[in-house]
Amino acid sequence: MNLLWQGLTISLLGLGLTFAALGLFILAMVLLKRLFPEAPKAEEQPVTSALSQASDEDEIAAAIAAALSHLQSLEICRSGLGEALEAGRGRWWLVSRATAYSAKAHRANERDNS
């Protein structure tokens, strides 16, 4: 019986502590909200199309800007393709080849000697 009472006491104590901690968190949140209130939201402006308000010149300018931006993005994504090929084989290839050849020669020598 003693063990049962002891178990129940510990369970109740644990539950009590958990809820007490949660209560403290809620209290802290409420306090923080009061201390740092949210800035009032700016009144939403109605969405209007820039193009619909723009004059013909503005439309042309916008089109040119869009085309330029598109071209620029193409240039960015296109830059560099094939440059590594134009540069020729790199050190990795040369070193690996040299190592492979010397290892081969070493093996051949060992074979000859044996």
Added chain:
Amino acid sequence: MTEAGVSRRVPPQPSEQGDGHASLITELQEQRKRIRAGGGPARIEVQHAKGKLTARERLSRLLDEGSFQEIDAYITHRHSDFGMDQERYAGDSVVTGFGKIGGRRVCMYAQDFTVLGGSFSEVQGQKVAKVIDLALDAGVPVIGLNDSVGARIQEGVYSLAAYSELFWRNTQASGVIPQISVMLGPCAGGSVYSPGLTDFVIMTKGSSHMFITGPEVIKTVTREEVDLETLGGAMTHGAVSGVSHFVADDEVAALELTRKLLGYLPSNSAEPPPAVEPTDDPWRMDADLNTIVPVDPGEAYDMKAVIQKVFDLGSFLEVHEHFAQNAIVGLARLHGQVVGVIAQQPLTLAGVIDIDASDKMARFIRFCDAFNIPLVTIVDSPGFMPGVAQEHGGIIRHGAKIVYAYSEATVPKLAVITRKAYGGAYIVMSSKYIRTDLVYAWPTAEIAVMGAEGAINILYGKELKQHPDNAEARRAQLVNEFREKFSKPYRAAASGHVDDVLIPAETRPRLIAALELLRDKQATRPPRKHGNIPL
């Protein structure tokens, strides 16, 4: 004359030298003149009458102007049987030396038909052996211009031994320096094995013939009657036997082709292949590629058109153009870099892989790997050719060569599946797990164990037989379901068997980018004496 008193192009005349030396120089010049005359004006006339050039004329056409340096021009044979003591020519029946093609060093030998029919003598063997040794030491390609009646009978075993020396050297040089044989006349008997051992054989229509035994011997032994051209002409070896990799219309075209071919080859196995300044936009995306593969899987299309649109414009040099046309192999450029292209041709036998196509592809793959040429494979094959003749002919052994060649290749390997990649054809044609670095597929790719109809017959054959009344409708439904599952590449991509699915037009930039990544690729192989390819 230059400041040093030495003319840049023409040696000074004897009169300009000291008196004591004049006669020596004159004698040397006389000797040179005699050597240049080969077998004499009458024989040169006969050679020209046949529409053929002499050995020296061929060399001057092939090599950069003024670059040829002759060696062993004074050597003569030592035999006297059968009146050979009366038939001694300085330099004997071959001209050997070195020069340049497109500024690149090459070693050369040209058989001189005007001297004893260009017959292969002990001395010719020694001269050719020396020039191959030089090429091997210098790490430069060796090119042979062949025009010979064959072994010099009067020299007996000495001539045969000289052949052995040549074949041994051809084998030693294989995979170390490129070897090209240009056939400009007859080549009969055992001598055919030298070109047979080299990397590329170029034959000339009408004037070049290759065979082990001639029409007369064949008639005697097997009673078959065959003419020279049908037996061993350029088109026979170019289209039927596959001995010849290229067929040229005439000698000049053959020599021009040799120059062109050399432009794709490195000088030796330690060097990368020669790159050129890129002339084509790496980002060129041909919209025609998006619609080039018909939606109907039974409809054919021209794979060569795909190749032309993907690789640098005008750069594709097809090898074995007339042989096993269901497969395509050749050298091309991607952003100026040399690549080996292997593909199927759906226009011929639906791109099926047969014995000849296997041999053609496997040999080409091994050549590219030996000389550091990256491989780009374009796959559209319904599988291996069925049939008793193929099975009895050893399609298993021959087909295994392809998978062996791809598996042992350590150069960058890229693959693009344009449509069918069924069964064995999928596996052997540069699939992911035989270590292809990057495998791409077009949205039209179908990767499956077999075609939809065949698969449904096997999987649902019994069920379809049990309900014959609505068998056709059910079959159509099942075929459609199968196609829906396997006629798109996304299932293969989802499991990593395909690295990416491409819009066909973007194949070119994607291949260039992949090639760029793999520029310095190094793959190791376990040490061994050599592998055992199923020959």
